[in-house]
Amino acid sequence: MTAAPTPIAAPITQDVLTIPRKAPVGDRVNLVGLTRDGLREALIAAGTPEKQAKMRAGQIWQWIYQKGERDFGAMTNLAKSYRAQLDEAFEIAVPEVVSKQVSLDGTRKYLMRIAGGHEVEVVYIPEEDRGTLCISSQVGCTLTCSFCHTGTQKLVRNLTAGEIIGQVMVARDDLDEWPRPGEGSGERPRLISNIVLMGMGEPLYNFENVRDAMKIAMDGEGIAISRRRITLSTSGVVPEIARCATEIGCMLAVSFHGTTDEVRDRLVPINKKWNIATLLDALRVYPKASNSERITFEYVMLKGVNDSDEDARRLVKLIAGIPAKINLIPFNEWPGAPYERSDWARIERFADIIYKAGYASPIRTPRGEDIMAACGQLKSATERERKSRAEITAEAGLRG
Numbered sequence: 563m564t565a566a567p568t569p570i571a572a573p574i575t576q577d578v579l580t581i582p583r584k585a586p587v588g589d590r591v592n593l594v595g596l597t598r599d600g601l602r603e604a605l606i607a608a609g610t611p612e613k614q615a616k617m618r619a620g621q622i623w624q625w626i627y628q629k630g631e632r633d634f635g636a637m638t639n640l641a642k643s644y645r646a647q648l649d650e651a652f653e654i655a656v657p658e659v660v661s662k663q664v665s666l667d668g669t670r671k672y673l674m675r676i677a678g679g680h681e682v683e684v685v686y687i688p689e690e691d692r693g694t695l696c697i698s699s700q701v702g703c704t705l706t707c708s709f710c711h712t713g714t715q716k717l718v719r720n721l722t723a724g725e726i727i728g729q730v731m732v733a734r735d736d737l738d739e740w741p742r743p744g745e746g747s748g749e750r751p752r753l754i755s756n757i758v759l760m761g762m763g764e765p766l767y768n769f770e771n772v773r774d775a776m777k778i779a780m781d782g783e784g785i786a787i788s789r790r791r792i793t794l795s796t797s798g799v800v801p802e803i804a805r806c807a808t809e810i811g812c813m814l815a816v817s818f819h820g821t822t823d824e825v826r827d828r829l830v831p832i833n834k835k836w837n838i839a840t841l842l843d844a845l846r847v848y849p850k851a852s853n854s855e856r857i858t859f860e861y862v863m864l865k866g867v868n869d870s871d872e873d874a875r876r877l878v879k880l881i882a883g884i885p886a887k888i889n890l891i892p893f894n895e896w897p898g899a900p901y902e903r904s905d906w907a908r909i910e911r912f913a914d915i916i917y918k919a920g921y922a923s924p925i926r927t928p929r930g931e932d933i934m935a936a937c938g939q940l941k942s943a944t945e946r947e948r949k950s951r952a953e954i955t956a957e958a959g960l961r962g
C-alpha cells in the first residue's frame with residue numbers, strides 16, 4: 563500500500579526530499595504510524611474479512627502501542643494462521659538507534675536512523691516528578707533561525723507519522739518502559755510523562771504526520787499520554803496554528819524571541835512572512851487559549867540582542883490579553899554560533915520584569931549540555947555539511 567507523498571509547504575530554501583508517508587519497507591507494509599482507520603483498511607486490503615477488521619485492528623493496536631510488541635507471532639489472542647498471514651503482509655518497524663549518549667545530568671540523547679539512511683536526534687530529559695521526551699518532526703529544518711543549530715543543516719525531509727511515533731516507541735524500549743508480562747498499567751511511574759515537539763524541524767510544516775503521530779501518543783488504548791502533556795512548538799507558521807487546537811488538541815508553544823520586527827526578522831526569518839502583529843492576532847483568536855491552557859512564549863536569551871529591560875517591558879505589552887506563560891531559554895551555544903548566552907544576572911532581571919507584570923517566567927535549565935543535547939543544539943552528526951560561519955553571520959545580519 564502506498565500513499566501520496568506529502569509535500570512540504572514551507573518556502574523551500576534548502577534541499578528537500580519527500581517520501582511516501584507510509585512507505586513500505588521491503589515488500590511489507592509498516593503498521594506503525596497508521597491511524598486506527600488506516601490500520602483497519604490495511605487489514606482488509608490484506609484479506610481480513612471486513613466484519614472482523616475493526617476488532618482485529620483494536621487488538622493489534624493494543625499489542626503495538628500498549629504492550630510494545632513487534633512480533634506478530636507473540637500476539638496470542640489471534641489465531642496462529644492469522645498471525646502468519648499478518649507476518650507475510652506487514653511489519654512493525656521503528657527507527658534504529660545508531661548511538662546513545664548519556665549526560666552527567668541523566669539526559670539521554672539518541673541518534674536514530676530512519677528510511678533512506680537519514681538520521682534524527684531525540685532527547686530524553688528526566689526530572690524529579692516527570693520525564694520529557696523531545697522528538698523531531700523533520701530531518702533538519704527548512705527554516706534558518708540564526709541561533710539554531712538545526713537551521714544550519716542543509717538536508718531536509720519530512721518524517722512519516724510512523725517515524726515520529728516510532729521515536730517514542732524506541733525511547734520506551736531503551737527506558738524499559740513497556741508494561742512487563744502480568745503488570746497492570748499504572749503500576750510503575752511513567753518515565754516518559756511528557757512529549758515536546760521541540761527537536762529538529764518545524765512541526766507545522768509537517769502537520770498531517772505530526773497530527774497522526776500525536777493522536778497515537780494520546781490514544782487511551784496505547785501510549786496514553788494526555789494531550790495536556792504534549793507540547794507542539796512552532797516558529798510561527800500562522801495559517802496552521804489554529805489546527806493545533808482543532809485537530810490535535812495538544813498544548814502550543816511559540817518561538818517568540820524578539821520584541822520588534824527588526825530583531826525578530828533576523829532571529830526567526832519566518833517573521834518576514836508573518837510578522838509579530840500577524841502572529842499575535844492568530845494567538846489572540848487561538849481556539850484553545852484559556853487560563854488553564856496557556857500558550858507558552860519561548861524566548862531565547864541572547865546577549866546584547868534581545869535581553870534588555872526595554873525588551874522585557876515590550877514583551878509583556880505585546881502579549882497583553884493572551885493567556886500566556888513565558889519560558890526563558892538561556893542560549894545554548896554550538897560550534898560557529900554567532901551569539902552568546904546572556905549573563906545570568908541579566909536573565910534573572912528580565913524574568914523579574916515579566917513576573918512582576920503577572921506572568922509565570924520560568925528560566926529553562928539547560929540540560930545535557932555536555933552531550934550537545936540542549937534545545938537548538940541538535941543536528942545529525944552524519945550530515946555535518948554546514949554553512950560557514952560567514953554565511954550564518956551574514957544571514958543573522960551581523961557584522962562578521
Ligand code: SAH
Nearest residue numbers: 710760763764795796797817860893894938
Ligand atoms: N521548529 C520549532 C521547534 C523546534 S526548536 C520552533 O522553532 O519552535 C525548539 C525551541 O528551541 C524553539 O523555541 C527554538 O527557538 C529553541 N532554540 C533553537 N536553537 C536554540 C539555541 N541554540 N539555544 C536555545 N534555544 C534554542
Ligand code: SF4
Nearest residue numbers: 703707710713763797
Ligand atoms: Fe527550524 Fe525551529 Fe530551528 Fe527555527 S528554531 S531553524 S524553526 S528547528
